[in-house]
Amino acid sequence: MSGFSVTGLPPDVRIAIVGAHGAVGRATVRQFRQWGVDRLKLGVRRARPEHDEPWTEGDSVHVVDATDPASLRVFLEDVDCVVNCTGPAGRIGTTVIEAALAQGVHAVDVNGSRAALGRLQPSHAEVRGVLACGMTPGLSAALPMWAAQLAVSAGMEVGGLLLLMGGRDPIGHTAALDIVQAARERRSRASPGPAAADGKDGVVLLPDAAAVESFDSSMETLASYDDEELQDLRRLLPGCRIAAWAVHAGPASRRAMVQAALSDADLRQAAHRVVAASEADCAGRSRFQQLLVDVLVRDQQGHRPASRLLVRATDASALTAAALAVATRAVVTGRTPPGKHLGAEVLSTRQSVEELAGCRGVLDVVFGAHTMGADAAVDEGVL
Incomplete structure (x- = not known):
């Protein structure tokens, strides 16, 4: 070359x-x-x-x-x-x-x-x-890392990171197999959830209404999760509380995933049920996939969002x-x-994130100060 x-x-x-x-x-x-x-x-x-x-x-x-x-x-x-x-x-x-x-x-x-x-x-x-x-693994750790780096360079004392990931996007069979397999492995290891692994005080880091509504006001089916990437982030950012939430397309998807994780039924059959449930939840609605990272600082009231990174795409494959x-x-x-x-x-570098913003299928990559309220949006730092 x-x-x-x-x-x-x-x-x-x-x-x-x-x-x-x-x-x-x-x-x-x-x-x-x-x-x-x-x-x-x-x-x-x-x-x-x-x-x-x-x-x-x-x-x-x-x-x-x-x-x-x-x-x-x-x-x-x-x-x-x-x-x-x-x-x-x-x-x-x-x-x-x-x-x-x-x-x-x-x-x-x-x-x-x-x-x-x-x-x-x-x-x-x-x-x-x-x-x-x-998208995950990969961006689901890279974007929190990059958002934390930006916050530190801006003089913030980062006390926590809150990741929300999901959207209205039908799950393919291959992805469903991986999702079910990973859920069953976590169950077999009895891995603690974010609340138990995240801090000595046992307080759960919860997304605010603005974070959830940035996905869709009808998407309230949240599920906390913990994985190897989050453990890596905790090692890289000692003292920083980190929690992650999956945002499901609807209740059918959420039920199917819980049942698949808890069941010992055939892996392919369980994955098929997850696919069917996600297609039902997405039927007749516009599709999108999104990752949202809130960078949290600590004050007398606890952890509050100080800045927000939002990445939105047409779908998970894109x-x-x-x-x-x-x-x-x-x-x-x-x-x-x-x-x-x-x-x-x-x-997790600035150049990589800027290139990501220019890729086909990626609709938005924006970062800025957190705005409170139900209509909160990242209104600066558009890449």
Whole structure:
């Protein structure tokens, strides 16, 4: 690769995409198209007609098995970077990024975790690997990190972070499998919720009415959650209380997820119920996906919101694709140093957030002072 195009990508970069037929894969292809990448190597699970795909004559399409290292080894020949868009994470794991790093190919993977990061073994000194890079995990930790950094640079003493994530967006079957699997794993570990893990006083960090209504006045189905990313944030921000809430499209989605987490029924059947419930809650309504971060400061009344970051997109696939594409740009341009990285680390810079704001499917990325009241909105710092 040599030189850079006006979009900041090397003009001759060779990017491969695994899972190009899926919703995230198609959205990722479209994002690279927006940036002027006209030749991609597309990996699909099975051959399909191409008339409805966002592909060009310059693309090469190959059938590849994301669970088979031998199949991946052939697919990754003659490419600079591979982007894995396929799941479910429980089945695919880190097979794609492991195969890429073994061949000296840069990789950005929607799957993975901090534990998986420690198991990766890059065999080439200059190779870059990014995993756990999507809406969640990925942006769900990167955006709170970035918002906290901005607040500290503005002289605030950050006492807490409150994350709300969700929207009116039907859940696909692959995503549902990952959601149910993760919920069952949390249940088996008896992981504490945000209230228990967040502070010695046991006070729950609750979103205000403005935060909930920024999603939709009819969306009041909240569920607290805790995961590995939140634990990472607590280690990075000692003394900062952190809590997260999922905002479900409606009561059917919430019930289906609770039942799936508590049940020992077949994973695929449970995921199917979650998909059906989310489609019922979203039927006939406009679609969107949103992440909201309130940066909290402490005063005599407790924790109060001081600033707010809001990211709104057309759907979860578009937001995940934007995260993957932004991280890929950082990798192939050398902005990310050689080695192994989590998506949250790569995406929590100002340049990455600005690039995210310019991605297709991302409607708003705004940050500013918190405004009290039911019509609260972030009215400054539009990126």
